[in-house]
Amino acid sequence: MNFQTIPPIESSKAVLDSAFRKAREKGRQKNLKGNWLQIIRRKESLKLDIVTETITARLETILKHFPLTKDLSSFYQKLMKLTIDLSLYQKSLGAVNWARQQVRAMHGSYVSKTNRTTEREKIKHISTEFYGRVSSIVKQIDDNLKYLETVRKTMRTYPDIKEMFTICIYGFPNVGKTTLLNNLTGSTAKVAAYAFTTKEINAGYFTSNGKKIQVLDVPGTLARQDKLNNIELQAELVRTEVANLIIYVFDLSEQSGYSMQKQEQLFHKIGSVKPVFIYLAKEDITDQEKMKNFAHKHYSLKELKEKIASLA
Ligand SMILES: Nc1nc2c(ncn2[C@@H]2O[C@H](COP(=O)(O)OP(=O)(O)OP(=O)(O)O)[C@@H](O)[C@H]2O)c(=O)[nH]1
Ligand SMILES: [Mg+2]
Structure with a gap:
């Protein structure tokens, strides 16, 4: 197992900043077609998509790169037990997965709210509410992200040992x-x-x-x-x-x-x-x-x- 390739873990703030920056860029898009209601709905749901995609992709990368203890040989299991707080590690990965699911579920419900609303101001308000709730979810896992970054640095010192005689x-x-x-x-x-x-x-x-x-x-x-x-x-x-x-x-x-x-x-x-x-x-x-x-x-x-x- 090669532990050198786990990418650095960003803070909640960095994840959110990058998601909202991408959404703002998308919001400047000019070539949308239709009447004003269709255009504003389209624009706002595109922004919701971008925020969701950016955040969930980051969180999925984390889940993909950190190994599950049960998949590792007894050497790595013991090494982890001795060098990191295993239960906090597992809890942190669980929290990342929780946040990913929450953001996805919220995206679905806010996109359909947007599509049911006919007033410009209300549509904007729905987006703002979505950003607020997503931020709060991602901020909740900030300590978990910080811990995973600490674990990543420890794991970088793990040797690459193969399973053979x-x-x-x-x-x-x-x-x-x-x-x-x-x-x-x-x-x-x-x-x-x-x-x-x-x-x-x-x-x-x-x-x-x-x-x-x-x-x-x-x-x-x-x-x-x-x-x-x-x-x-x-x-x-x-x-x-x-x-x-x-x-x-x-x-x-x-x-x-x-x-x-x-x-x-x-x-x-x-x-x-x-x-x-x-x-x-x-x-x-x-x-x-x-x-x-x-x-x-x-x-x-x-x-x-x-x-x-x-x-x-
Ligand atoms: N003359 C002679 N010198 C040897 C022999 N084997 C090792 N040395 C020397 O002993 C010194 C230590 O050798 P290493 O192979 O680095 O020893 P090591 O056990 O890996 O040392 P650490 O990594 O510090 O634990 C070096 O200067 C080697 O050149 C040998 O068979 N004959
Ligand atoms: Mg030596």
């Missing part, structure tokens, strides 16, 4: 996770010699036995459960909700700045709910003795690819 590369900052992603998938995500280079989830793809595999390189985690920021939270959700398989990256050289003891602790924290394969980064700069004494089973890049092919 997924591998999560996990480990401390600076151990070599992104380097492994690039080597596995041929992607060119940023690698650098300092911690927290990766600030959002990097995705790479490759095909194994004709099956497409998604590899997610999550920002280096310190796994402090008590104070996870938005992106660490996403990393934890990728690991627990999305991944079919985890590759835990160890840096035995400790050049990353994290001791073996700490790396072991984090490794044990992951548990064994899903398969975890160990990859040793920076073998070329690691002491041979350290390599020999490393107790856990681990895999080379080539072996990892074979394991993945057998599981996916």
